[in-house]
Amino acid sequence: MQIGIFSRGPSLYSTRRLVEAGEALGHEVEVIDHALCSPSLQGQRSTILHNGNPLELPQVAIPRIGANVTARGVSIIRQLDALGVPHILSAEALLLARDKMSCLQRLAAAEIDVPNTVLCFSTYEAKRAARRMGPFPIVVKLLESTHGVGVALAHNLFQLERLAEGFLQLQDRILLQEYIRESNGADIRALVVGDRIVAAMERRAAPGEFRANMHRGATATAVELSPEDEELVMRTARTIGVEVAGVDLIPSRRGALVMEVNASPGLEGIEGATKVDIAGAIVRYAISKL
Structure with missing residues (x-):
């Protein structure tokens, strides 16, 4: 099986793990820099140009779209749709997740609690x-x-x-x-792959910091979600339309609130904290799209 990972670089942890997982499962994996990709429409010869040359299309794609190239990534995903290449991220879900307000508006309309x-x-x-x-x-x-x-x-x-x-x-x-003062600088990231939650971790902000981001020095530990939180996470993913996503919850006096939905979640922190082979789960899910 030929798997194409649309990513800015093979050295990124998440990309590297997806390559390792794909190869461990016996597949051919190619990393394609989507910043060098251009959708090309030429009638029956429509394709994707990579660095100006026609790209040999993979049998299935795993888009890992960088935050600074969202518009380009959306156009590439739509081109994959037009070319009939299965993948695991819809253009509409990516756009919705990247716009924090639009995402929260959609969740609130679905009666999912979000912060004021x-x-x-x-x-x-x-x-x-x-x-x-x-x-x-x-x-x-x-x-x-x-x-x-x-x-x-x-x-x-x-x-x-x-x-x-x-x-x-x-x-x-x-x-x-x-x-949310009562959260004490902690939140929960749940990783959804398809129709299930494959891992969850609690992130706790570093001393003097309120952002519970791993890039900001936060620490992480594996957690088991309550049935209520599991249902909330899956409702959130379905509402936004993401197939692979990080759903962030923050505890509050009025219950768990959905803070954010990440349509291209990093794997390093959560794989390290939970020891779950999330990359393997993503590759297997992508293959199931065929």
């Missing part, structure tokens, strides 16, 4: 919204961010104004979100 959130288009709006959200601190976020970059904590109105001004120079919209 306000979308703001100006510093003036952000200041007015902050006054209605309750006591500080308040979380300020870019709509598209990863590894905790573009997420900050405002402890007063002056800090919020400065953060809003800075973030609005990078994107035209920002999010204000309630700070």
